Amino acid sequence: MRKKNVVLEKVPVTAYAAEGKALARQDGKVIFIEGGVVPGDVVDIRLSKNKKDWAEGKATHIHTYSPQRVTPFCEHFGVCGGCKWQMLPYSLQLEYKQQQVVDNLQRIGHLELPAMSPILGSKYSTQYRNKLEFTFSNRAYLTDAEIAEDGVIPQRNALGFHVPKLFDKVLDIHTCHLQQEPVNQIRNTVKAYALEHDLPFYDIRAQQGWLRNLVVRICTTGEVMVNLVIHYEDEPARKALLDHLLATVPGITTIVYTINPKKNDSIFDLEPRIYFGKGYVEEKLEDFVFKIGPKSFFQTNTYQGVTLYQVTRDFAGLTGTEIVYDLYCGTGSIGIFVSRKAAKVIGIELIKEAIDDARENATANQVQNAEFFAGDVVDICDDAFFAQHGQPGVVITDPPRAGMHEKLVEKLLQIAAPKIVYVSCNPATQARDLALLSKMYTVKKVQPVDMFPHTHHIENVVLLEKKLLASEK
Ligand code: SAH
Numbered sequence: 007m008r009k010k011n012v013v014l015e016k017v018p019v020t021a022y023a024a025e026g027k028a029l030a031r032q033d034g035k036v037i038f039i040e041g042g043v044v045p046g047d048v049v050d051i052r053l054s055k056n057k058k059d060w061a062e063g064k065a066t067h068i069h070t071y072s073p074q075r076v077t078p079f080c081e082h083f084g085v086c087g088g089c090k091w092q093m094l095p096y097s098l099q100l101e102y103k104q105q106q107v108v109d110n111l112q113r114i115g116h117l118e119l120p121a122m123s124p125i126l127g128s129k130y131s132t133q134y135r136n137k138l139e140f141t142f143s144n145r146a147y148l149t150d151a152e153i154a155e156d157g158v159i160p161q162r163n164a165l166g167f168h169v170p171k172l173f174d175k176v177l178d179i180h181t182c183h184l185q186q187e188p189v190n191q192i193r194n195t196v197k198a199y200a201l202e203h204d205l206p207f208y209d210i211r212a213q214q215g216w217l218r219n220l221v222v223r224i225c226t227t228g229e230v231m232v233n234l235v236i237h238y239e240d241e242p243a244r245k246a247l248l249d250h251l252l253a254t255v256p257g258i259t260t261i262v263y264t265i266n267p268k269k270n271d272s273i274f275d276l277e278p279r280i281y282f283g284k285g286y287v288e289e290k291l292e293d294f295v296f297k298i299g300p301k302s303f304f305q306t307n308t309y310q311g312v313t314l315y316q317v318t319r320d321f322a323g324l325t326g327t328e329i330v331y332d333l334y335c336g337t338g339s340i341g342i343f344v345s346r347k348a349a350k351v352i353g354i355e356l357i358k359e360a361i362d363d364a365r366e367n368a369t370a371n372q373v374q375n376a377e378f379f380a381g382d383v384v385d386i387c388d389d390a391f392f393a394q395h396g397q398p399g400v401v402i403t404d405p406p407r408a409g410m411h412e413k414l415v416e417k418l419l420q421i422a423a424p425k426i427v428y429v430s431c432n433p434a435t436q437a438r439d440l441a442l443l444s445k446m447y448t449v450k451k452v453q454p455v456d457m458f459p460h461t462h463h464i465e466n467v468v469l470l471e472k473k474l475l476a477s478e479k
Pocket of ligand 1: 303304305334335336337338339340354355356357360381382383384404405406
């Protein structure tokens, strides 16, 4: 059974595993399965890894479909990399996410858990994103059916999403359910105009073509920002296209464009220019207003962003006297959100531009008790820094998927704040970090929040309280 190229037949899928994989057990082995299968399916699996206790593979055939499956609502399901869990009812997605959190904290973290509150589901399970980035490509992903049609090659230009694992192929999107209108209208109008006027879609292999990306932000305030990314300046063509967009689609409040002559798609080292409107949008969380420019980071699901921050603020349990450290603070949104209940907020973030935004956001919201520092948290959080800014009453930490650096965890153990609120987008690394912190801290509360319906991504908030030392008891 340790040979390669093994195909296991008619295996019942029993559970979900991390990263959207499903799980089966056979002959005492755990098998991780890719390929869009769900618990309750019976499938054939071609193994790609085959170890003593576990194996990994891809489902090649589904014999029996789980009775719990539902019909996906999107025409692009199956090829598109977004919304991959549409075949599960939302209530079941939430159950699996909750289970993932428990599994990670118990199996990786070996933590004793308090009674857990049920995951907070998203009020909107579609049209919940405030930002999407579409890619122009002259290499559309074609389905077998499209290629087979009378041997005629259909339209090769596409405006949509990269197809997972195929770096040069883009899936042409007709309707995306991740954002509210007018976003589909904006994308389809730009594409139709570009096709009609023979504007060159980007060729990622040859590094040629004019149109590269279309980024759309839509806020709960109703503001809509379009950022058109082009390979080089062509003023008459750019103006004609953007004027056509403005004249055709109502509701766009600002348009910027960015010239990207580089090989990579990132716009962070480029300067977007304003074509129409104020060049940014404003988003509201409770009564806090955040200015979001083309390069700013912001929680992509605003509705659940508020919920996540409310949980965080609630867990912090501030009384007005505490110094709060907001580690990995991005544009300062958590710190600003809790600032009225804190004596002082100290925010730390790697990206300098995000810190500039954080300071601006604090000023715009009349927050005078927050200071923000740009740099690596590991470097900034030294003894001198804590001595200068004060002993934290609460540390809020919201690291990226990789979790916290071990040195930072050690520092937190040494600083020994009474409370730590750990916001995580990856329960596996969170569990690892919590295990290290459990030397000194007890897990008091756990609250998963679903930020990304129809995907396997999980957000989880944990409250840690410092254990009483024998002398303190
Ligand atoms: N708390 C913020 C952002 C969280 S995303 C919010 O709710 O909006 C995680 C952030 O950590 C990102 O902004 C990323 O730039 C930052 N980051 C990643 N590694 C870092 C490091 N070593 N030091 C400081 N910040 C870091």
